[in-house]
Amino acid sequence: MNRRPSWLAAVGWNLALVVACAVTLYPVLWVIKMALTPSQAFDLSPSPIPNTFSLSNFHDLVMATDMAGRWLFGHWLFNSVVVAGATTLLSLALATTAAYAFSRFVFPGRRIGMTLFLVTQMFPGVVMAIPLYLLLDAMNLLDSMVGLTLVYSTTAIPFCVWMMKGYFDTIPKDLEEAAVMDGAGRWTMFFRIILPLARPAIVVTALFSFMTAWNEFILAATFLSDETAFTLPVALQRYVGDYSTEWGHFAAGAIIVSTPVMALFFALQRHLIGGLTAGGVKG
């Protein structure tokens, strides 16, 4: 496994990956091309290589201000970062604990609880939006980031619970048994042993819940009624009209929205690889 493969195999694998990346990036190149073209038309030409280079679409988006002269993009970015960040932390906090309970304890209601979390993923969104609106209205959380964060977290939690539980199940119990011998309590065990070992799964679920909140716009657009309270995707979606769409602006926005996700993934992927080699199982 760790042995270097033959020169030919290495070239072959790299070639295969280059082809995979090319197929993956081919449609995305159009997004970049549209973003760099000042025209607002949807580009259908066969070549995805940009033939103009203009940052005017980015400029329009980033420099947007409202009537009172407030810098809207700054507000949007701030809101998005806060909402997505808080969603990630909240859903991780709630999901890791719940997943730990499901993975390590036997208690009445365990199976049905797991099923109930799974079941939430089966609720089609079409029936949820209006009741959620009523609920947030009743709780007075309609026009706030707290309301949005709570809604996004509860959307993401079931997935996180399931993922984390699956991963926790693969962590051998011997470690905890040893810790019990040393007199560690349940919470110490959870924080000191389980969480560090589950880092790859935490990274995956964190990325997932971040993106749940980061890309969502329908609920945000329905709940928020102040331009400075919008999140980035809501602002982005405004370029889609009933008859026509400003594709240049939309593409520029799409790039702005997706860059942080890729950066985050790039920054976190070390933890995806680190995994157990850093933990105590192997050594």
Place this chain on the structure above:
Amino acid sequence: MLMALVFAALLAVPPGVRGDAPAPATLRLWHSYRGAERDAVERVVAEFARIHPEWPVELLAVPYEAFANKLTSAIPRGNGPDVFIAAHERLGDWVESGLIAGLPEGDPWSGFFPATVEAVTWKGRQFGYPLAFKSLALFVRDDVLGGPVPGDTDSLQAACRRMAAGRPGNFCIAWEAGSFYHHAPWVFGFGGGILDKDGKPRLDRPENAASVAFVTGLTKDGHMPQEPTSALITQLFNEGRVAMAVNGPWFLGELAPGVKYSVHPLPRVSSTGLPATPFLTVDAAMVSSKSTVPEAAGALARFLAVEGAAPRLVDARQVVALASAWDLTDVAVDPIVVQFREAAAAAIPMPNVPVMRAVWEPASQALRAALRGAAEPEAAMESAMQRIEIATRPRPAAANPLFALAGLAILGIAALVWAARRFRRDDTWSRMRASSHAYAFLAPAAVATGVLVFVPFAVGTGVAFFSHHQGEFTYVGLANFINILGSTDYAVTEPLSFWFTLGVTVMWTVVNVFMHVSIGVALALVLRRPWMKLRGVYRVLLIVPWAVPSYITALIWKGMFHKQFGAVNGLLVWLGLEPVSWFSHFWTSFAANVATNTWLGFPFMMVVTLGALQSIPGELEEAAEMDGATAVQRFFSITLPLLKPALLPAIVLGGVWTFNMFNIIFLVSGGEPGGSTEILISEAYRWAFSRQEQYGYAAAYATLIFLFLLAWSLAAGRLQRRTA
């Protein structure tokens, strides 16, 4: 700790970020304008605020896609705007649901073009001040046409024949022929119609079929491109590869700088002598019926329409509805805008009756079927009529809820008794007390999802037992379910019947999940090899599809599957194969959807696998390799079983998400051909939003989706336990 800090910060933030909470007298104005139109409205509002300092105005630009929903949820609860700007199409619906207020008679009405006033009139009363209107017109690239602008269809066809002799690969004329809105001018030009004199849709007329035959003829003769989408038309027109385009004022924003064009009225239909008459859509300022400051709201709406007309005309090039605004002598009005007004002279207001919204989708499907030669024009119009009749069928009779309530109560008590007995028998209470620590770990997540997921779902599901009509819900018992499951509208084997769609949905899910998992796992296995030097780069590049908002990439994929200009067919031709008409056949259309969704979905499985692979000690595989196991054997007997605990949840959840993956179906195939590639969730959306807002029926669909998934997951769970 960090967590607590962020959350505390979050709780503290809202008041500041929400800005100044509007004082009671603040007027709220919602619109979905962009660019120059938005700037003009902001200036008009600023002027209004200068004259009326006692009425400050707060503007909100709402994304178009969320606009209508936001209005219908916010206004009845007093969270809505005082004034909003919207197209008049849904005016009838809004009046009947009590969302907008009637306006005073008299003064300004005679100043608007009569057709625009007609558009905002409902049962003899006006419900919005007309701001501007839009209608289709003929855009001509005079340099490409090289002759007089055709005034009737005979000279149009003559011009096309003359051009066809010239340059191959170029077209004479183009419009979005697959959209009924763009086709409507020809319906009227051929003497046909859409609604009969009682206001009921009637498409199956010989004149309508003649209009469809005219368009299919143009396509067949190669004068018009195939599958003409709005993006394609823009591109062809900008490149000078089409001489004429039928489009609206929004087209101006898409034209490349330097393109020389002129705007004209649509030609006359030679056989009838009637002009091709487009629909007129009117942007109107409407006053919410729930406004707390109705007087100020009315004044603002009026100000936008009257005093605001000149700036909107001059600065935003809006085709404004106030006649006197056009008499400006001191400022030159853009000649193109004048040409638009002239082209709209014959236009007729789009009917503002709610039933009209049930016409678009079936009529457009019929058009596309005729255009690709799958149906004769007459047959296509008849099948559209059938679908319209189903969408507008009478609502089920109201039922007595008492019966159901009693049944529910009995069931509830029975369930309680059963649970209590089991509780006691299994000594659950003491076992629960013994595991209080487990509940402590579980409680926060359980409470949060309980409140914010289960409660809304229960409410939403309850709607399935009701029928919705203009804001009012009537209890109808199981009628919606009986209709859906009994397939009363469509034979079981027809597309759009519940059972057919269910079959497609299951197939869609299975194929997609298989593709996601196999590609994702394969890539993850390759990427984890330590000798792979560039793996960090590959990994980041390969998650790009997951990171980019799918709205835009899905549309790019749709473009890639275009018959004449798509990259996929380009590749096929390059390989010496025949180009495929992807959205004309069920299987190719389905494949296009699957390809798009595979592209979108594999990065997720790849990332999950990368994470899960970390719990597999490398020694196991090394040992197996030493024992002479082949790579395939190692994968199936070591890696895969060890991946299973972490991968299985991802597969189960991925399956559920794919089952409800609405976006791709909607954006890529749009259900083509003839609704056969729809899945259950996209059908539910159509019932809720494009077929008379039958929320109850849509909720019944959603409930059935849920029950099906539940049954499937229970069966899968049982199977898994048995095999384990």
